Amino acid sequence: MVRAAARDGVVSTRDAILRATLSVVGERGVGGLTNRRIVAEAGVSLGTLTYHFPSQTALLREAMLLFAEEETAKLAGLVAGYHEAGLSVAEAAVVVEHVIAELPFGTQELAPHELYLQAARDPGLREASERCFAAYDELAVTILRALDVPDAERLAGPVVALIAGLQLRRLATGATAVPAAEPLMMLLRGARGTG
Template sequence: MPTNPRYDPERRDRIIDACLDVIAERGVAGTTHRRVAEAAGVPLGSMTYHFAGMDELLREAFTRFSHSIADGFEARLGHEMTREQAEDAVVDLIQQDVFAGHRELVLSHELYTLAARDERYRELTSAWMARSRVALERHFDPVTAQLLDAMIEGVSIHSALDVTPTDRALIREAVRRIAR
């Protein structure tokens, strides 16, 4: 049965994913409907059909991104483990999961910049932090979870800006000191 080229149930998702790719490459300031449509391989008119404007698209994209980061926390910390294993999981989370790639670092910082200026994005980052802390609280008390969450964010900033990769042993020591 031939498919109707106008029927594309995955188009909206492709647009959101393409938006994140464009943001990672050009920043929020360089993200336009035209660039996102081109990256998604969709007609420009699809942008206004699926999204009321750029702000709605950015919020949808950053919501998807923040959920994927929080999902990573839950996957890494979502099962039973010893305290030492939980500490190692936090180190792995930093180095292998959420902030391991340049794309994730750039997207995080673009979102942080929006959140610093706009309450709606701050609500998004607050929800992200809350989910991250819930995952951390499976293994650490609430204060320690909050400190670890802040340390994870701080290490991500240093990793993004430093020309030398952050040493695993240093991250492990920081986690150990906070957790004990």
């Protein structure tokens, strides 16, 4: 629980609040996000919450950015490990499928999807949402370049959309695995014009 981590000094008060926000959003959605739930989860006072985040938009924006920063760092670490293995594009597609299957499966993974949907409703969150997707696109470009895929910049957005869509499908259907290698290869072959 976030509360214990905050007491042990593992995370700052601000980070504890952001992690609590992600936890509550994952469990209850943005509509279920209340200051009372956040402070109970983070183990902080209401005054502390409002000191760090004077508005819900500011809180959601920073929570979204924290998630994206940590997620891209984690994925970049995976990429670095596989890059040294000298994988082919087909082998990399299989690895992507495996990584998606190994991602945690629960309410925490719902939080970013909830936040992206909220960004569609709240223009104050759109910049943070754009930054999140820009980070994913940058990571995709890095991976595609490492695989010597031509037009990496042009393909990054569709690759990110495909993977995000597959993860959303997995979460929405409760499927333990969603095939990713074949759709990813279809996308890359289609971009190359090799059908």
